[in-house]
Amino acid sequence: MNADKMSDDGDILEIATRHLRESRTASMPSRELIGRTVAAMRQVPRPKTPWTAMALTAASLLLIIGAACWFISRGSGEIAFADVMQHVMQTKSFQATIIQVGDEREPHESARLSVKGPRGRFDTDDGLIIIDDDKTGDTITLDTKAKVACRSTEPINGNIDVYAELRQIASQMPKSIGKKNFDGQVLNGFSGTVTLMGKNGGSATVWVDPQSRLPARIELSLKPDGQPMAVIDNLKFDVALDDSMFDMTVPHGYELRATLPMRAPRPMPRQSANRPSTAFTRPTVEIPLPQTPGSAPTAEELERLVLKPGIGIGELKFGATRQQIVKVLGEPQGVLRQGTSEILQYSSAGVVLAVDGPLGLQFIMANGPSTFNTPKVRPFAGSTDKGVRIGSTRAAIEAAYGKDYVTVGVRVMDHPEIRQTQLTYNRLGLLVIVDSGTDRCAGLWIAPPVVTKASTKPER
């Protein structure tokens, strides 16, 4: 092949490449294709983050507490870092609720973390107990449902050097992000980058009680400004914890095995095989409802709070913007932000509205006194457009909305005595929580109705 020919060969490849690169393309896939694609993607089961990973996150708690205190020292200048560190290191125990934030395909989970000296204990909301000893690296996991125990000498916390981590955090520049009201308690927020689960670039938002000068809530994200992957809430220090909580002997009646038995995935209000992409799902975050619910709604307010499944609440329709909501219901008494989503908490009225920035109002919860972990919220005093209210019997619910519902059993963390059932009316956009003991309505959640025309399987 001579030089000219080589040149020609090269040219034609360049020419062909350019033409192919610049060839006409349809600018966008159709909306219908996008819908089918998203529906197909949602069918892919996503493995849950193992509790050991959650435990690892929790193991970072101490260092983040230290970081939080360091944030305070930088943010306010009122507390010397050395003093704070000394205070933290003198802390003997703490308890917290750890919420692993989920999404539409994987609901949130929560666990109670208890730490006393070198030992830690996780009580998960699906019946697992994990006790580990940071000093020896021993771990015992108890499946309270299957009555199976599993021992491990692999330390689930890894070899985290708290002081090294603190030095790393200290090299960052955490910033104050102002104050925020959490259920009536104003906390100071600080944000900074941390190493989480062995990955750099994570972020921690730490909310500090200005009275005790200790963190009350910590939000953890694997990415800066990313959605929280976990929230450490209800932090309480130096609580009295009995040593028996951290007993690592196999309890009587438990079978010791090398591995835990496989567990069926927990029931989710999710897409099933014939569910469309807009399936009626639980909200994505744990709602921190107030300990003091506030004043009762007036009769006028109740008129504005008629729940209309599939439509909205009062004159507000699904899709309403935040501004429209505030115009009708006033400013919320609490707000929880997650990405473009906001949870607007009208605690005195007993309703919580989930708003997604571009999509507007997406979800409304009206809770009763025993709905999930919100025992002290003021019960919703209003009703649906068909007269169903908190306390209505199942017969009354079925008389109003029929029996075309899907049922899911629900357990309530910290309240094992409460057994509830969700009646999900997908076509109506209504989910009714029924107390199994009384068979009466304990909560009413509404959303846009499920669209059923989309196929959920990829076309071949």
Place this chain on the structure above:
Amino acid sequence: MDECDRIVAQHGQAVWQTIYRLLGSQEGAADCFQETFFQFIQIAAKSNVDHSLALLKRIATRRAIDLIRKRANSRQKQVPLDEQYPSKEVDPWKGLAAEEFAQSLRDALQHIPPDQATVFCMTQLEQMDPSEVGTAMGIDTGHVAVLLHRARAALQGRLAKHLWASRRQP
């Protein structure tokens, strides 16, 4: 809007263009599009994905090339490139329309190894940085350069066959 919505909304157009460009028509593009995101979410479910778009383009490119290859295999008779685009021009490439050039390259891509074709498409058509391509394919940048070099050589050979066959025309 959940994670799936966001991924498709953010990268759907780019993935669609990658697929459509390689296939040259809507035929099969919808399947490729769906399968690309489906495979992506399967991978994302098992491991962290730092460069979503790069991975999506890698999957989309590979899927589209596989489809081109399947189509070719399903033909009863494989028609040589120089028979597909005969030209009576002395200077044959001047006689080819842009789409014919593009189509000849599409067809040539099916005849080279998939990894080479993928690297060629990602670097030359998608104009992605070699390090980005390497990350998406799980290979180092040096390997990307080697694959690209081989791809170019192979494609030049394929296209040259067309060129010189055309030049022989009276």
